[in-house]
Amino acid sequence: MNIADQLLTKYPIISDQVDIKELGALLRELEKTLRRGATGNIVEFGCYVGTTSLFIRRLLDAYD
Numbered sequence: 001m002n003i004a005d006q007l008l009t010k011y012p013i014i015s016d017q018v019d020i021k022e023l024g025a026l027l028r029e030l031e032k033t034l035r036r037g038a039t040g041n042i043v044e045f046g047c048y049v050g051t052t053s054l055f056i057r058r059l060l061d062a063y064d
Helices: 003-010 020-035 051-063
Strands: none
Touching: 003 020, 003 051, 020 051
C-alpha cells in the first residue's frame, strides 16, 4: 500500500467538499511526483476547511 492510501486509511476526511476518491487521486499523483525526485513548489488554491492542504502536508512530511 502506498503512503497516500495509508494516510487515507488512517485519517478521516474532515470536509464534505472532497471525497476519498478525489483526494486519493490527487495524493497518488503527488506521491508519484515525489518518488521521481521532482523539485519545485506545490500550490493549492482554495481552502474551505483545509482537508486537501492537510493531507498534502501529511504526505510531504512522510517524504521528508
